[in-house]
Amino acid sequence: MKKQARLVLEDGTVFTGKSFGAQGESLGEVVFNTGITGYQEVLSDPSYCGQIVTMTYPLIGNYGINRDDFETMRPFVHGFVVREHCEVHSNWRSEQTVDSLLKEYNIPGIEEVDTRKLTRIIRQHGTLKGLITTSDEPVESLLEKLKAPLMEDQVARVSTKNMFAAPGRGSKIVLVDFGAKYGILRELIKRGCDVIVVPYNVTADEIRRIRPDGIMLSNGPGDPKNVPEAIRMIQEILGEYPLFGICLGHQLLALACGADTHKMKFGHRGGNHPVKELATGRTYITSQNHGYAVSKESLTDTDLEISHIALNDGTVEGLTHKKYPAFSVQYHPEAAPGPYDSDYLFDRFLEQVAKFTKEEKNYAATR
Numbered sequence: 001m002k003k004q005a006r007l008v009l010e011d012g013t014v015f016t017g018k019s020f021g022a023q024g025e026s027l028g029e030v031v032f033n034t035g036i037t038g039y040q041e042v043l044s045d046p047s048y049c050g051q052i053v054t055m056t057y058p059l060i061g062n063y064g065i066n067r068d069d070f071e072t073m074r075p076f077v078h079g080f081v082v083r084e085h086c087e088v089h090s091n092w093r094s095e096q097t098v099d100s101l102l103k104e105y106n107i108p109g110i111e112e113v114d115t116r117k118l119t120r121i122i123r124q125h126g127t128l129k130g131l132i133t134t135s136d137e138p139v140e141s142l143l144e145k146l147k148a149p150l151m152e153d154q155v156a157r158v159s160t161k162n163m164f165a166a167p168g169r170g171s172k173i174v175l176v177d178f179g180a181k182y183g184i185l186r187e188l189i190k191r192g193c194d195v196i197v198v199p200y201n202v203t204a205d206e207i208r209r210i211r212p213d214g215i216m217l218s219n220g221p222g223d224p225k226n227v228p229e230a231i232r233m234i235q236e237i238l239g240e241y242p243l244f245g246i247c248l249g250h251q252l253l254a255l256a257c258g259a260d261t262h263k264m265k266f267g268h269r270g271g272n273h274p275v276k277e278l279a280t281g282r283t284y285i286t287s288q289n290h291g292y293a294v295s296k297e298s299l300t301d302t303d304l305e306i307s308h309i310a311l312n313d314g315t316v317e318g319l320t321h322k323k324y325p326a327f328s329v330q331y332h333p334e335a336a337p338g339p340y341d342s343d344y345l346f347d348r349f350l351e352q353v354a355k356f357t358k359e360e361k362n363y364a365a366t367r
Contacts, residue, residue: 003134005110007052007081010129010146013121014139020085021102021109023134028052028078029150030130031291032119034270038337039098040065043075046158046179047247047289049221050151052079052130053269056119061086064094065101071181071336075101076158076221079132080109081118108132126265127291154221155179155230155248159200166195171213171353174198178220178227178248183334187346188216201229204236214242214353217249219332223292224251224261231256238324242356244349245319245328247290253304253328254319260298264315267291268331271338274311275331277318283311286331287338293330294319325352 005019009030032054033042039060042053060082080102089097102109110132122128129146151157158179166185170192175185178200188195196210200220207215215237217230224231227248234243234256245253251261268288275286294316299306308318308329320327327349333342 005108005132005134006142007110007113007118008131008133008139008142008146009121010143011125012139012143015110015113015118017110017112019108019134020099020111021080022106024106024108025131025133025135026052026079026108027129027131027145027148029127029291030054030081030118030122031127031267031269032056032115032122033289034272035337038271040069041071041337043077043080043098043101044071045181045289046072046076047219047221049076049154049158049179050078051221052081052132053077054081054115054118054122056115058083058115059086060084061089061098063091064089065096065098066091066093067095068093071183072158075105075107077107079107079130081113081115081132082109082111083113083115085109085111108134122266127267152222152226155200155227158221160197161199163196163198166197168192168194170194171350171357172196172211173214173216173353174207174210174212175216175218176200176202176230176249178218178230178252180218180220181332181334181336183332183336184216184218184246187334187343191346191350193350200227202233204233207233207237208240212241213357214244214349216349217243217245217252217328219247219249219289221248223263224248224255227252238321238326242349242352243324243326244345245326246334247330247332250319250328250330251292251294253326254294254299257304257321258302259304260295261292262295264291264293268310268315271335273331275308275317276311277308278306284341285339286317286342287335288331290330325356
C-alpha cells in the first residue's frame with residue numbers, strides 16, 4: 001500500500017493523494033507545466049529550483065528515465081505533482097522510473113491529485129507557496145510552516161562553482177552559468193564553439209582575461225533582481241563583445257540596460273507557446289519556463305527594442321540592443337523539451353560574433 005501524501009497550499013487548500021518518490025516534507029512555489037512529454041528534462045532543468053512542479057498531462061512516467069535526456073547532473077525541483085504516476089515504464093532507452101529518480105535525490109512526489117483543479121487555482125490566484133508532506137501533522141501546523149519565505153539564492157545553488165571548458169576549434173564563447181541547461185552547451189558544441197563555462201558571479205575582468213569572441217547569458221531560476229552582481233558585470237562588459245541572453249539572461253540584459261522586470265501571475269511553462277518575430281512577422285512555437293518578464297513600458301527610455309512578443313498575452317519575448325551587438329530571448333531556442341523552431345538564433349549569434357571579430361581585426365590592422 002502506498003503511503004498517503006498531502007499538498008497544502010498557502011490559501012488553505014489541501015489535496016490528498018498517494019506518495020511516490022521520497023517521503024518527508026518539502027516547501028516550494030507551486031507552478032504548472034503544460035508539456036505532454038519531456039518530464040525528465042523538466043525535472044532536471046535548474047530553472048525549477050525552489051519550485052513544486054505540477055504536470056497538467058495526466059500520465060507521467062510511462063517512458064521512464066534514461067541517461068541521455070538530463071539537462072543537468074541532477075533534478076532541482078522541490079516536489080512533483082501528477083495525476084497518475086506510471087510505475088511500469090516502457091521504452092528501449094529507459095533505465096529507471098521517475099519514482100526511483102526522486103527517491104535518489106530525496107524529492108517528494110504526490111499522485112492521484114486533481115491537477116486540473118490545481119491548475120485552475122494557480123491560473124486564478126497566481127502561483128502559491130505549497131508544501132508536500134507524508135506526515136500526519138494537522139493542517140494548521142503545516143500552514144504555519146508555509147509562512148516561511150521562499151529561497152532567493154537559487155542561482156548560487158545551481159550555478160557551477162568552478163570555471164570549466166568544452167574545447168572546440170571555432171569561436172571562443174563564454175557561457176555564464178546562471179543555471180544553464182545542457183541543451184545550450186550542446187547547441188554551441190554542435191557548431192564547433194570553444195566554450196568556457198563560468199560561474200554566475202564572474203566579473204567583467206575575469207571574462208576579459210579569457211579573451212572570448214562572444215558571451216552567452218544562460219537561463220536560470222528565480223527573480224533576476226536577486227543576482228545584482230550579474231547585472232553589474234553585464235553593464236561593464238556590454239559593447240565589448242557580442243552577447244546573447246536566454247530566459248534569465250534575457251531579463252538580466254534588460255535590467256543592465258535600465259529596464260525593469262516584474263513577477264508574472266503564473267508564468268509560462270511548457271513547449272507550445274507561440275511567439276511572433278516582429279521583423280519577419282513569422283510565428284514560432286517555443287519552449288518556455290519563466291515566472292518573471294521584462295516590463296514593456298520600462299523599455300521606453302532604454303537602448304533596447306522589442307524583437308519578439310508572446311501571442312498569448314503580449315509579453316516581451318525578445319530584445320535587441322540599438323547600439324551594440326547584443327540580443328536576447330525569453331524562451332528556450334535549445335528547447336529540450338520542446339520544438340526546435342528557434343535554434344536558428346544560435347546561428348544568428350555566431351554570425352554576429354564572426355562579423356564583430358572581423359571588424360575588430362580590420363580596425364586593429366589600420367591602427
